[in-house]
Amino acid sequence: MTAPLILASGSDIRAQLLSKANVGYETVKPRVDEEMIKRSLQAEGATPRDVADALAESKARKVSLKRPEALVLGCDQVLDFQGTIFSKPASVEDARNQLLLLRGQRHMLLSAAVIYQNGEPLWRHLGVVRLFMRQFSNDFLEGYLDRNFDSIRHSVGGYKLEEEGVRLFDKIDGDYFTVLGMPLVEILSFLTTRGELPQ
Numbered sequence: 001m002t003a004p005l006i007l008a009s010g011s012d013i014r015a016q017l018l019s020k021a022n023v024g025y026e027t028v029k030p031r032v033d034e035e036m037i038k039r040s041l042q043a044e045g046a047t048p049r050d051v052a053d054a055l056a057e058s059k060a061r062k063v064s065l066k067r068p069e070a071l072v073l074g075c076d077q078v079l080d081f082q083g084t085i086f087s088k089p090a091s092v093e094d095a096r097n098q099l100l101l102l103r104g105q106r107h108m109l110l111s112a113a114v115i116y117q118n119g120e121p122l123w124r125h126l127g128v129v130r131l132f133m134r135q136f137s138n139d140f141l142e143g144y145l146d147r148n149f150d151s152i153r154h155s156v157g158g159y160k161l162e163e164e165g166v167r168l169f170d171k172i173d174g175d176y177f178t179v180l181g182m183p184l185v186e187i188l189s190f191l192t193t194r195g196e197l198p199q
Contacts, residue, residue: 003070003196005072006027009029013181015027031062038051048110049078051078056114057074059114060121064118074115076112077112079157080107086157088154096158102133107157108131109128109129109131111181127183131171134170145158
């Protein structure tokens with residue numbers, strides 16, 4: 001990297017994706033009230049796409065104002081089910097309710113990425129994945145929640161595709177990295193084109 005890259009996120013998965021791609025970076029977790037921003041935007045009628053982009057941008061901007069010389073990458077992911085945004089389940093009951101709503105239905109994961117420098121946006125991208133959840137049985141759901149809640153409480157929709165959550169689906173259209181919350185290929189392409197990473 002010719003300029004320092006900062007990941008404005010506390011996500012272990014996003015950090016691992018950059019590390020495994022052999023991209024040098026540092027992590028700064030921004031102090032951003034995501035729920036307040038989300039509620040405010042929804043009250044104004046913002047779409048799930050707008051919410052994902054605004055959350056990613058708010059993280060990047062916050063860190064960029066303190067570290068203007070760096071390239072600051074902000075990311076956020078939103079689950080869009082028929083125009084409704086799901087949050088991380090606060091309880092087993094929340095997770096059960098989310099999964100029952102999604103069962104047999106299609107929903108989307110929207111993964112936004114924004115790169116800032118000198119307090120200004122340089123680049124943005126919104127990755128979209130369409131997921132089709134199967135008609136799993138109630139017995140499977142209860143066993144799944146018993147085995148997985150400690151992990152899935154950190155994930156919107158009550159599942160992780162890199163874990164047993166993959167068994168909830170019939171079909172997935174989209175990029176795996178976008179599912180994990182970071183459109184990695186597009187980020188790397190931008191950094192390479194810009195000359196930050198070797199060609």
